[in-house]
Amino acid sequence: MKSHCKVVVIGGGIGGCSTLYHLTKEGWTDVVLVERNELTSGTTWHSAAQVTNFGAVQTMVGLKSHSIKLYKELAADPENPINYHHASGGIR
Ligand SMILES: Cc1cc2nc3c(=O)[nH]c(=O)nc-3n(C[C@H](O)[C@H](O)[C@H](O)COP(=O)(O)OP(=O)(O)OC[C@H]3O[C@@H](n4cnc5c(N)ncnc54)[C@H](O)[C@@H]3O)c2cc1C
Incomplete structure (x- = not known):
């Protein structure tokens, strides 16, 4: 090391x-x-692995939007086979 x-x-x-x-x-x-x-x-x-696309702070919304885009890209890459389902919107 x-x-x-x-x-x-x-x-x-x-x-x-x-x-x-x-x-x-x-x-x-x-x-x-x-x-x-x-x-x-x-x-x-332990995470439920939900990535929401809303929030009170614009920085966090930007971070979440970046994450959603990245997870979609990774899920589409055969070298990074991850399960990722993105539904638009969310209710809390
Ligand atoms: C029940 C539950 C449900 C959740 N659901 C969601 C959700 O749906 N969506 C969401 O966005 N967030 C969710 N969260 C929150 C989310 O899981 C956390 O905010 C996130 O996982 C924190 O990640 P982290 O990398 O900061 O910490 P961690 O995942 O805890 O990583 C810290 C790592 O550091 C290591 N470590 C600590 N000290 C040392 C050391 N001295 N040397 C080497 N390694 C060390 C630990 O072993 C650990 O692996 C949930 C949380 C819980 C508890």
């Missing part, structure tokens, strides 16, 4: 995995993710 790198992401939940994914998408290579258990075994494991 490397002893030095530019970025160390601690925690392999959705937050850490997303951070690592987006850094590498932006071309960062000297990055590592450290997870003490299994990836997504923390709070993320």
Whole structure:
């Protein structure tokens, strides 16, 4: 294992995995993710996995819209076979 790198992401939940994914998408290579258990075994494991597209804060709505677009792209990629169903709208 490397002893030095530019970025160390601690925690392999959705937050850490997303951070690592987006850094590498932006071309960062000297990055590592450290997870003490299994990836997504923390709070993320308990999530109902709903990605809503509404909210009171515009930043969060932008983040959610980005996520919905990304999950659709990943689901359509045969190299990343994930189940993702997106229905428009939501009620709370
Ligand atoms: C029952 C339930 C239902 C939910 N449903 C939804 C939903 O439908 N939609 C939604 O958007 N959100 C939902 N959430 C909220 C969502 O699950 C969390 O906001 C999200 O999973 C948090 O992700 P995270 O990466 O911040 O944390 P985590 O998933 O907890 O990841 C943190 C990781 O860090 C690791 N870690 C901690 N300390 C260290 C250390 N010192 N060294 C190495 N690794 C370490 C842990 O092992 C863990 O894997 C739900 C939450 C719960 C509990």
